[in-house]
Amino acid sequence: MYSKSEENYLKAIYHLESIAKHGVSTNGIAGEMETKPSSVTDMVKKLADKGLVNYVKYQGTTLTEKGKKTALGIIRKHRIWEVFLLETLDFQWDEVHEIAEQLEHIKSEELINRLDTFLGNPQYDPHGDPIPDKNGNIKRLEKKLLSELNKKEQGILVGVKETNTDFLKYLDKRRIAIGTPIKVIGKEFFDGSMIIQVQKEQFFISKKIAENLFIHI
16 A cells, blocks of 8 residues: 555656666656655655665655556556546546546556446557556557657547647647647648648647657557
8 A cells, every 4th residue: 555645656767767778767767756856765665665666866756566567557547537527427538647647546457347347458558648557558559659750640639648638628729639639731841830731621830739649550
């Protein structure tokens, strides 16, 4: 049994480690958790004492197998709750993240497993992120950012990198959702902006938007 703060740190380290592919720096964790490096140092020591992380000076923090399994369990709860909130309680995809942040700390594994079965064992959450199974296995889909596509290339939207409310509401206004076909009509190589086609409509998007949409070719 771990505290809410400990679980949040484990989840943050997991995400940072998956990007860095090596030890995560104290400053990196502090930025992710929006706290002071000294607070991170204290927490990392606690997590290390519980066998959840390894810390090597100048190499950073990494999750142990126990820590990784725990982090994946938290992520599994979060993403299953997001699916439940969207599909069963009719929340919008820009509303579910904050609520799931609270629900992910419920301790009952049996509740989550039954909820998973009730929902038909979904493999992806409303934002396109893969849901770990109860053994921590993840089915990953080959994808690339829309910003990496060239003119005339196309694919299906399978995920969003950014999940803040304003961004998701913008996508709703443009009728862009998970499963939407997107085709690149034109690309400005000076600033990375694009003209894309969604349904029969063509419109301009900025590089920032293109860098936050995951496409499966």
